[in-house]
Amino acid sequence: MSGYAEKPWLALYGEDQPASITPEHDTLLAVFEATLAATPDAVAIRYFDGTLSYADLDAASDALALGLLEGGFAHGDRMGLYVQNDPAFVIGLLGAWKAGGSAVAINPMNKAAELTYLLTDSGATALLCLDELYSSVAAGVLPETSVTTVVTCSGLDRQTRGDARLFEGTTKTTPEGTQDLDGLVERFAGQQPPPVQLSGDDIGVLTYTSGTTGRPKGAMNTHSTMVFNACTYREWMSLGPDDVVLGVAPLFHITGLIGHVAIAMLVGCPLVVAHRFHPDVVLEAIREHRPTFTVGAIAVFIALGNAEGATRDDFTSLRAVYSGGAPIAPAVTDQLEEKLGVYVHNIYGLTETNSPSHGVPFGVKAPVDENSGALSVGVPVYDTVVRVLGEDGEEVPVGEVGEFATSGPQVVPGYWERPEATAESIPGGELRTGDVGFMDAQGWFFLVDRKKDMINAAGYKVWPREVEDVLYGHPAVREAAVVGIPDEVRGETVKAYVSPRPGATIDPDEVIAWAKERMAAYKYPRFVEVVDELPKTTTGKILRRELRARN
Structure with a gap:
């Protein structure tokens, strides 16, 4: 396993693809000052009809x-x-x-x-x-x-x-x-x-994350960790001064902070922002400013595709599109490619990894695991090692499910004034992500789910993500979320919340029967509830905990 984890490109490109990068600057302030010195009059931000150099x-x-x-x-x-x-x-x-x-x-x-x-x-x-x-x-x-x-x-x-x-x-x-x-x-x-x-060790931004339990913790995003992953975006997506970054993720979130602000500063290209995400407003910004790159939650791209009057011609300027922050069902990427005319690449990371720890190489389509139906989140990015650990903390064999543990220059040194939480979640500088998945023999990583979201149905493990991926293939389903609810006989059973596509009607019994034909008996949802909208965070993640609380 270690060989693929340390050099994930071996299975994809051979020895030609570099596995390491060296940032030119220690701090994001130095990054900004270098760009300022080189191109002071270049456009830095486009904001509706306003322009800032x-x-x-x-x-x-x-x-x-x-x-x-x-x-x-x-x-x-x-x-x-x-x-x-x-x-x-x-x-x-x-x-x-x-x-x-x-x-x-x-x-x-x-x-x-x-x-x-x-x-x-x-x-x-x-x-x-x-x-x-x-x-x-x-x-x-x-x-x-x-x-x-x-x-x-x-x-x-x-x-x-x-x-x-x-x-x-x-x-x-x-x-x-x-x-x-x-x-x-x-x-x-x-x-x-x-x-x-x-210095690079100084805190640049405190970004608060709730983690898996307890009050929010301030992840100490240092200048060096932020600069490193700004460089990761630049190299991974081949971004340069001729690009235009579309800011669809909230800037307070790590995706917006690194994948929008930091990368635009680094390459000296414009960042397009529009106050807050409104699909019709952002669609107009795309038409006006013709961005070439963006990264955001999959819900953003679904909303843009469903915006009134949206056509494939609107998105032709976008040459590189990535989605992170929430899992993506293979059916959704296919639907978006048909609707938008652009392939949405997967990217994966956490606040504590300053955005990406994994990514699908630009221009490559992510594989789908035959057994679980999961779409790969990619391979570890530059200088990054990811181990898959079992309950005993030891590495599991290739193909076996365990917790992702990430080491690399982008991992934060700890949480603000939380030494105990730092020791628990980032022992020895290796982040225990709380995300469960596996790596295949070619070095592709597949995210199964959050450890805490696993459903135990009559002794069988059910990962909500796997059920959701199947439900996304239903022609009437726009979004889906699966949770475990109490069951007197099975301990827990599977319930799905689904929202319909525009103009579609969902019959819960029909969806249950449809799912039953496509997955093991212990996995398919016994209950389906139709809602207009699923609860989400501002970054587009579906809030399963809110759905669990309804039962």
């Missing part, structure tokens, strides 16, 4: 850094970023780094209790947030935190279009006790903060 980003982040320092922000401090997919997110990252600190990525959907926890746990002393989020959420909780400097911005900043589907009723304000980001840019025009010394 690298020089614009530099000036705005200089002003933010000066505003932070003026407010007492010190080397090593943290600033929360509580915004949508706006230029302000990128300005906030750079401003925090230029002031010698780091950023705390916060989901803009978080409410008071969640925001309080993240700001308190991280010890953030500054906050950059949307004015509307300050008024509706942040203002009420900041007295309970260590935040002393608040800078606000608006989704209307740096664009004039103000799409009604996203901004209806929105007006820009500067709440009392806050400073306006554009006001700082005007006040500090032409000024620069003092030079700052950052």
Whole structure:
């Protein structure tokens, strides 16, 4: 097993494909500065009808850094970023780094209790947030935190279009006790903060992950781990300055942070963002800005394919499309290729691996395992070793199911002020992912499911993912999620939640009979419930725990 894990390309390309990369820079700030020096006038961000060059980003982040320092922000401090997919997110990252600190990525959907926890746990002393989020959420909780400097911005900043589907009723304000980001840019025009010394070991961003149990933990995404996987994207997808990155993943999420922001900075190409994901709005952005690369949850591409008026011609500019964050059924990739005219490659990783630890090589179609029907998540990326471990912590033979354990330059060193959790989940620097799967004899990895989601039906192991992949093949099913529910006889039994395709009607009994013909007796769902929409995270992952709680 180790030979394939260490050199996964041997089974695919022979010795010609490199298995190692060396980043040119230690920090993402250095990455940005190199791109700025080379192409200051190049477009960095396209936001509706607004355009920011690298020089614009530099000036705005200089002003933010000066505003932070003026407010007492010190080397090593943290600033929360509580915004949508706006230029302000990128300005906030750079401003925090230029002031010698780091950023705390916060989901803009978080409410008071969640925001309080993240700001308190991280010890953030500054906050950059949307004015509307300050008024509706942040203002009420900041007295309970260590935040002393608040800078606000608006989704209307740096664009004039103000799409009604996203901004209806929105007006820009500067709440009392806050400073306006554009006001700082005007006040500090032409000024620069003092030079700052950052190293690859410094934390660039704290990204919070709940893991499998307990309160959210702050993964310490260091500059070196982030730079490494920015380089992974560049080499894996052959990205360069002529590309255009479409930002469909939330920027606060690791996919958006690395697969959108970091890679665009690294290669010096435009990043297209549109405040938040709305399929019709993003479809218009695709038509207008003609992106060439994107990575996002499979739900995003399903939504784009179903957007009103969408045709294959809309997606012809996209030469490289990857999907991560949630498993993909083989039937879905086939349907999307027919609908969009582009093959969606699989990619796999976690917050703790700074996005990819595995990927399907660009231009190669992922194989489907004959036994489980699972679509491969790819092979380990550069300099990455993935072991498959049994319950005893020992490696299992090729083809046998176990937990993925990942080592590589992209793995975070630990969790913020959580030494016990770090020791448990990242012993010796090897991440125990909590994801279960196997590797075949050719080095392809297949994700079966999360360990905690396994269903024990009368002593038989049922992996929800395997059942879902079959259900996705039903002509009326748009999305599917499978959970275990209590059963007096079997202990647990299988229940499926399905949503219909546009214009389709689903008969639960017919779906049960259809599934029964296609899988073992202990696997097929005994219950099927039809819902209009399945509950999801902001990154498109279906929330099985919410479905389990309904039973």
